[in-house]
Amino acid sequence: MFTVLVVVQIILALFLIAIVLVNVGKGSEVGAVFTGSQAIFGGAGPGTFLNKVTALLAILFFANSIFLTYLAAQRNKASLMEKAPVVEKTKPQEKLPTPPPLPVPPQGQ
Numbered sequence: 001m002f003t004v005l006v007v008v009q010i011i012l013a014l015f016l017i018a019i020v021l022v023n024v025g026k027g028s029e030v031g032a033v034f035t036g037s038q039a040i041f042g043g044a045g046p047g048t049f050l051n052k053v054t055a056l057l058a059i060l061f062f063a064n065s066i067f068l069t070y071l072a073a074q075r076n077k078a079s080l081m082e083k084a085p086v087v088e089k090t091k092p093q094e095k096l097p098t099p100p101p102l103p104v105p106p107q108g109q
Contacts, residue, residue, distance in 0.1 A: 002071055009064050016057045023050045 002068070002075065005064060005068050005071070009061070009068060012057060012061045012064060016054070016061055019050065019054050019057060023054055
């Protein structure tokens with residue numbers, strides 16, 4: 001399932017890139033330059049088909065990204081716990097006896 005969602009993510013990304021490149025920005029027509037500010041900054045009418053498709057693809061892309069992140073976190077969480085080594089408690093090592101102090105030669109003779 002994870003692999004299928006990654007492939008869907010790549011396809012969504014490619015479609016989103018293509019639709020954004022095809023989409024024409026507001027006020028980019030040649031007639032908008034000569035007709036005054038109302039054409040460029042005027043009230044926006046209903047969204048065009050390309051705008052709606054762009055919004056839909058963006059929503060699907062983000063939703064798929066979040067779901068992939070959730071699945072990856074769940075997959076890594078389970079695998080880390082399964083791979084954790086078992087720690088066995090051992091007895092502490094007995095302390096070795098300290099050696100006797102070295103004899104000091106007498107001074108002043």
